[in-house]
Amino acid sequence: GQSLEQPSEVTAVEGAIVQINCTYQTSGFYGLSWYQQHDGGAPTFLSYNALDGLEETGRFSSFLSRSDSYGYLLLQELQMKDSASYFCAVLGTGGGNKLTFGTGTQLKVEL
Amino acid sequence: DGGITQSPKYLFRKEGQNVTLSCEQNLNHDAMYWYRQDPGQGLRLIYYSQIVNDFQKGDIAEGYSVSREKKESFPLTVTSAQKNPTAFYLCASSPTSGNIQYFGAGTRLSVL
Numbered sequence: 001g002q003s004l005e006q007p008s009e010v011t012a013v014e015g016a017i018v019q020i021n022c023t024y025q026t027s028g029f030y031g032l033s034w035y036q037q038h039d040g041g042a043p044t045f046l047s048y049n050a051l052d053g054l055e056e057t058g059r060f061s062s063f064l065s066r067s068d069s070y071g072y073l074l075l076q077e078l079q080m081k082d083s084a085s086y087f088c089a090v091l092g093t094g095g096g097n098k099l100t101f102g103t104g105t106q107l108k109v110e111l
Numbered sequence: 112d113g114g115i116t117q118s119p120k121y122l123f124r125k126e127g128q129n130v131t132l133s134c135e136q137n138l139n140h141d142a143m144y145w146y147r148q149d150p151g152q153g154l155r156l157i158y159y160s161q162i163v164n165d166f167q168k169g170d171i172a173e174g175y176s177v178s179r180e181k182k183e184s185f186p187l188t189v190t191s192a193q194k195n196p197t198a199f200y201l202c203a204s205s206p207t208s209g210n211i212q213y214f215g216a217g218t219r220l221s222v223l
Contacts, residue, residue, distance in 0.1 A: 008151075031210060042201065042214040043154070050210075087153055096161050097142055097205050098169075099212060101153040 002026045002090050004102030011108045012078055020073045020105045022088035029090040032064050032071045033099065038084045046086075047073065075107070083109045113138045117202050117215035123223050124189065124196055132187045132218045134202035141207040143185035147171060148199040148217075157200075160185055161207065189220065197221050 004024040012018040022032070031050035035043040049055050049064035049071060061074040075082055085106050089099040115136045124130045136143065142161050146154040156169030160179040174193025179185055185204075189196045199219050203212040 004153075033210065040199075040217075042216050044214070045211045048210050091210050096159050096167065097207070097209065097212070098144075098156060098159060099154075100156075101146075103153045104151070106151075 002029070002092060002100035004088055004090065004100065006086075006088060006102045006105045008103070009106045009108070011110060013110050014078055014080060016078050017074065017076050018078060018107065020075075020086050020088075020107065022071045022073075022102055024069050024071070024088070024090060024102075026069075026090050026092075026100075028093040030093060031091050032062070033089045033091060034060075034062050034073045035087045035089060035101075036084050037087065037104075043087065048091075078109050080109050080111075083107060115202060115204055115213055115215035117200075117218050119218060120216065122218055122220045124220060125223050127191045129188055129190050130196075130220070132189070132200055132202075132220070134185045134187065134215060135183055136185075136202075136204045136213075136215075137183060138204055138213060139182075140204035140209075140213070141182070142205045143179070144203040144205075144212065145169075145175070145177065145185070145187045146201045146203065148201060154201060157187065 034046040037043040047062035064071045085104045088102040118133045144159040145157040158177040160166035176188045202215045205212045
């Protein structure tokens with residue numbers, strides 16, 4: 001099976017850098033994804049790590065370490081619109097492109 | 112515009128009633144998924160389908176049923192056997208070889 005743990009809440013100020021961690025236990029996976037969800041909205045894809053290391057996409061970066069069963073999402077130059085929930089998810093090897101989602105981290109960006 | 116359309120946005124169910132949530136996509140994706148999200152929680156997989164006329168149970172399939180008669184459509188029925196149906200239901204699709212899932216705007220189901 002798969003299980004992923006994230007902090008429930010993180011608060012940061014506008015313009016700052018914040019890191020959202022994700023630790024996982026898995027029987028096998030292809031990669032680690034990150035999704036953003038604004039209140040009441042649809043999750044949207046942010047980033048995917050198939051290999052260990054850092055992937056950078058604009059203000060967002062994501063990191064994976066398979067040996068440590070750990071990943072994180074790094075958000076730079078925080079903006080008020082970044083206030084949302086962030087979910088890590090593993091793409092399982094059992095077929096069907098199935099994602100198992102973490103518990104989610106609510107990010108609050110303050111002035 | 113390509114995307115995933117879920118309807119209705121809000122739905123109310125009476126005791127003992129079956130209700131069906133619609134999900135349509137025009138992205139030409141082979142795979143489709145249904146998730147349930149409870150307040151402050153992550154997404155849990157109910158059912159998924161990789162191809163027309165075939166589908167598999169996810170982690171919480173009890174009390175739900177699906178069909179996949181057309182590539183574009185993957186409706187979810189919440190049956191009377193689901194005793195705690197109040198939740199936010201999300202439909203998603205992905206290409207067979209892709210690692211990204213695209214989500215609809217969701218249906219919020221409540222019990223009267």
